């Protein structure tokens with residue numbers, strides 16, 4: 001009797017019934033709930049979608065690093081969220097202490113204000129990307145490379161250790177300090193609202209009822225993300241290095257037989273992923289203007305979930321997963337309650353692992369030779 | 370002498386896979402290494418390619434000691450391997466697989482010449498250049514594996530069991546192409562279990578048995594050797 005029940009439950013888990021049932025119920029419930037609210041107040045709904053898009057695009061940039069690194073070394077790089085934090089911090093100091101965003105105005109006083117701010121902001125983002133790339137390659141060389149042939153769990157635990165190191169090293173008083181720091185953007189926020197056409201919202205004024213708000217920050221986040229995504233896609237699909245990355249992800253010994261410097265390719269992968277996380281750090285800080293040594297943990301975890309949802313190892317998967325995560329979170333926060341956003345994120349992780357551990361785009365793990 | 374292997378000892382942990390083997394390949398030759406399963410043939414090729422390290426012994430290529438040279442450098446020096454089981458990059462297209470074979474090459478014109486040469490030898494690959502490597506048939510994958518190795522423009526081509534799993538007609542075709550490649554000036558070290566075929570195209574051969582070379586000589590001599598005939602050519 002006892003035995004029979006066990007095998008029944010076993011079968012249910014194996015057939016993933018529980019997960020699928022749960023998923024169906026939740027999706028129906030969510031569609032009904034959100035749909036209902038959307039019909040009653042379409043402006044609010046569209047506003048949520050826009051906010052979710054902003055968050056989703058930032059998650060996408062972080063998630064790509066998780067997925068690329070996993071694809072090539074089968075490591076969940078838990079220090080990735082902290083690299084994102086360093087990216088935000090670097091831009092904070094670049095703008096706050098060194099006024100890097102003002103260099104074009106200083107060097108070419110004749111330039112129109114808009115152009116010089118644009119170049120200045122791009123410089124800040126590029127600096128964060130570069131420093132994060134260097135940091136990640138250093139981490140990889142020191143902490144992960146010696147464990148290349150060790151059991152996977154060793155590298156995973158090391159990644160957690162590196163994560164703690166970055167956080168608490170960052171918390172030192174002469175590094176980033178343990179305080180919450182108000183972030184200074186390189187540019188002023190400009191907000192528009194859509195209600196009978198597009199209007200600029202005067203600073204300090206309350207937005208009108210029923211208007212849909214969006215800011216220059218949203219546009220910048222989307223533009224930068226799309227640009228970086230296109231560049232990454234180009235690198236991975238079209239360049240020799242990108243093809244070598246895919247070859248090495250598939251089969252390292254054979255890649256070496258072809259003369260590919262696999263260690264170098266792995267470093268480049270870490271560098272690319274970290275550069276994207278660095279850019280994400282800057283964008284995230286401009287959207288939620290507060291930086292602190294722990295700020296990488298939650299966005300890092302959410303982006304990790306996004307990568308798992310999309311199918312870890314898959315680049316389009318990371319993007320799609322991140323957009324879904326952004327929407328799910330913002331809708332949960334807007335329509336249920338703010339603390340629900342984290343609960344929703346982690347429920348998604350559990351559901352994915354129950355129903356389809358390989359994610360949306362994932363393929364079943366291939367046996368490695 | 371193009372390649373000289375001197376008293377090579379290779380271990381996998383406690384397993385003594387190569388027990389002091391020595392052999393050589395001259396410029397322009399096809400040399401075959403025959404032996405049963407587990408004799409150490411693939412181990413030999415992988416040691417030459419630099420992805421296994423010997424405990425002792427030397428590999429000399431064009432008078433240069435390459436025993437401890439990194440694998441990618443060895444490709445650059447002119448040795449490339451088509452590994453056992455083909456090991457095509459399944460997620461890359463045929464063209465991309467070939468480009469990976471040319472990874473060490475920097476001269477665009479040279480790469481294009483190699484590509485033309487590969488397509489002339491294997492017209493089938495040209496037709497399928499945009500197909501994913503993993504979707505090719507076994508025979509086509511073998512052609513791609515050889516073509517990919519040729520893309521590095523090697524002076525010495527290492528082939529590990531190119532006949533494995535192919536129909537007799539296809540084996541014939543592949544071996545004709547191997548001879549063609551050799552006629553164009555590439556020296557070849559051919560590892561085979563199909564001793565009949567291997568000896569019919571090779572100039573010289575070595576017989577490997579549990580990590581030791583037990584016989585060597587001209588192909589015709591080996592073919593007429595009663596020991597070889599009994600063990601590897603299916604004679605009774």
Ligand SMILES: Nc1ncnc2c1ncn2[C@@H]1O[C@H](COP(=O)(O)OP(=O)(O)OP(=O)(O)O)[C@@H](O)[C@H]1O
Nearest residue numbers: 381384386404405406407408409410411412413562
């Ligand atoms: N990775 C490994 N770990 C441990 N032992 C190995 C490993 N690879 C090969 N061996 C052992 O080394 C010996 C030689 O293997 P090798 O693959 O070189 O044989 P082979 O002649 O290529 O055989 P086959 O014709 O089956 O390909 C065998 O006894 C094999 O079991």
Ligand SMILES: [Mg+2]
Nearest residue numbers: 410411412453
């Ligand atoms: Mg073998």
